[in-house]
Amino acid sequence: MSDDTKPHLHTEIFTPGADEGDTADGRFAKWLNAEGIGFHDGTFDPEDIPRFLTAYREDQRVLWGVHDPAQPAEALGADHPVATYGTMVHPLNVGAGQIDAHQITAVTVRSSHRRNGILRSMMTRDLREAKEQGRPLAILTASEATIYGRFGFGCATFTQSVEVDVRERFEVVAPRTGTTTLVAKEHSVRLAEQIFARFQEATFGSVARQYAYPRRASGEWGRERPIEDRTVRMAVHYDAAGTPMGYVSYRFAGWETTPYTMKIVDLVAATPSAYLELWRYLGSLDLVQLITWDGARRDDPLPWALRDRRCYDVKGTEDVLWVRLLDVPTALGSRSYRGSGTIVLEVVDTLGLAGGSYILTVVDGVAQVEHVEAAAAPDATLTINALSSLYLGGVSASALAAAGALDAVADDAVELLDTLFGRSEEPYCITHF
Numbered sequence: 001m002s003d004d005t006k007p008h009l010h011t012e013i014f015t016p017g018a019d020e021g022d023t024a025d026g027r028f029a030k031w032l033n034a035e036g037i038g039f040h041d042g043t044f045d046p047e048d049i050p051r052f053l054t055a056y057r058e059d060q061r062v063l064w065g066v067h068d069p070a071q072p073a074e075a076l077g078a079d080h081p082v083a084t085y086g087t088m089v090h091p092l093n094v095g096a097g098q099i100d101a102h103q104i105t106a107v108t109v110r111s112s113h114r115r116n117g118i119l120r121s122m123m124t125r126d127l128r129e130a131k132e133q134g135r136p137l138a139i140l141t142a143s144e145a146t147i148y149g150r151f152g153f154g155c156a157t158f159t160q161s162v163e164v165d166v167r168e169r170f171e172v173v174a175p176r177t178g179t180t181t182l183v184a185k186e187h188s189v190r191l192a193e194q195i196f197a198r199f200q201e202a203t204f205g206s207v208a209r210q211y212a213y214p215r216r217a218s219g220e221w222g223r224e225r226p227i228e229d230r231t232v233r234m235a236v237h238y239d240a241a242g243t244p245m246g247y248v249s250y251r252f253a254g255w256e257t258t259p260y261t262m263k264i265v266d267l268v269a270a271t272p273s274a275y276l277e278l279w280r281y282l283g284s285l286d287l288v289q290l291i292t293w294d295g296a297r298r299d300d301p302l303p304w305a306l307r308d309r310r311c312y313d314v315k316g317t318e319d320v321l322w323v324r325l326l327d328v329p330t331a332l333g334s335r336s337y338r339g340s341g342t343i344v345l346e347v348v349d350t351l352g353l354a355g356g357s358y359i360l361t362v363v364d365g366v367a368q369v370e371h372v373e374a375a376a377a378p379d380a381t382l383t384i385n386a387l388s389s390l391y392l393g394g395v396s397a398s399a400l401a402a403a404g405a406l407d408a409v410a411d412d413a414v415e416l417l418d419t420l421f422g423r424s425e426e427p428y429c430i431t432h433f
């Protein structure tokens with residue numbers, strides 16, 4: 001901005017570098033506090049700004065602030081953004097490899113300025129520029145499910161909130177492997193980084209994590225502030241060869257909470273056996289009756305490994321990644337598939353970024369994609385949102401067709417899409433941003 005409809009607003013876009021100021025009245029602190037207004041956070045402690053700045057630099061975030069100089073004298077000054085927007089790039093595991101995903105985060109518009117098209121203006125510009133820069137897709141995690149469909153995003157991965165009763169009846173019956181033990185604080189960040197890297201390599205749908213994650217997992221940073229949280233402990237699982245393959249960090253809910261509850265802060269397992277061993281460990285914590293976690297797979301193997309599967313209670317399902325394909329041939333061509341087949345897709349994109357007809361040819365799981373000017377007879381027609389939801393296999397083509405979000409012209413189109421895009425495991429992302 002500025003544009004014709006909002007000529008008095010201007011947008012500043014900056015990447016905090018080595019010379020960015022870290023004082024409470026500096027540009028970065030004002031941007032951070034403007035974002036905090038949107039998410040109802042308190043004003044950040046000036047002491048914390050340098051650590052947040054380090055994190056944002058390491059993440060190589062690009063920060064947008066929209067400024068309005070025409071404000072009443074008593075309002076926050078024009079150097080405090082009325083809207084924020086942030087981007088960064090991290091790899092997304094799509095099976096055949098990792099592709100650079102354009103991440104969108106920190107989207108806020110102050111109440112005094114909402115519903116004037118500020119978000120629309122930032123997002124349409126950003127998506128267009130991301131496409132021009134060659135990003136195959138954009139991703140975000142959404143505060144509300146009603147905002148981003150209009151920009152071509154589709155909900156793509158999910159997690160479950162679970163409560164596990166770990167009293168006497170809890171027992172993991174799978175054979176025991178390796179060892180699991182508490183680790184000393186000084187090793188936790190490095191171990192969390194190492195283990196997550198193994199998990200990222202092995203997990204379809206996962207996005208690499210930003211700087212703050214291993215610090216929060218280790219307790220070096222707290223939930224709210226980048227200062228030590230002494231209530232967090234971390235246990236690591238080492239496989240039979242002594243390689244760290246999983247960690248769980250956790251915090252006790254306090255003696256006033258009954259049943260006595262341990263909350264999982266973060267659990268990352270690079271292999272199924274590391275996952276079960278971490279649960280065996282959690283089940284061995286004395287004086288604890290319940291474990292709570294909001295990051296379980298929807299297709300969690302844990303209940304199948306328990307003597308009493310009714311120890312495991314699903315409390316809810318949350319959407320995590322929303323995907324928006326920007327370059328259909330590159331995005332589809334980078335993913336691995338099941339089986340073989342050819343299908344012509346007609347993709348409708350109201351933003352004009354990725355629409356058109358595409359021929360997807362898969363041979364033994366490897367795809368080639370061709371953008372064709374006009375396909376005489378598409379096998380299926382769908383919006384860019386529906387294709388973006390289908391992309392990671394978190395929803396089936398059958399479900400989309402039944403919901404009216406995919407129009408199959410050819411008889412076997414839905415079955416073929418189910419075969420090609422389907423996966424034996426759900427996509428799984430435990431990175432929020």
Ligand SMILES: CC(=O)SCCNC(=O)CCNC(=O)[C@H](O)C(C)(C)COP(=O)(O)OP(=O)(O)OC[C@H]1O[C@@H](n2cnc3c(N)ncnc32)[C@H](O)[C@@H]1OP(=O)(O)O
Pocket residue numbers: 038039104105106107108109110113114115116117118119120121140141142143144146147150
């Ligand atoms: C990736 C992330 O960061 S998720 C976090 C999103 N941010 C938040 O939830 C913080 C609180 N909310 C806000 O700051 C603002 O309300 C925002 C950012 C969600 C919307 O900003 P605005 O500038 O008001 O949006 P804008 O005026 O550009 O609206 C564009 C369209 O989205 C619609 N829209 C905007 N917000 C919402 C919403 N919360 N729910 C449903 N529709 C919405 C508008 O009605 C408009 O629709 P139209 O295209 O049919 O006309």
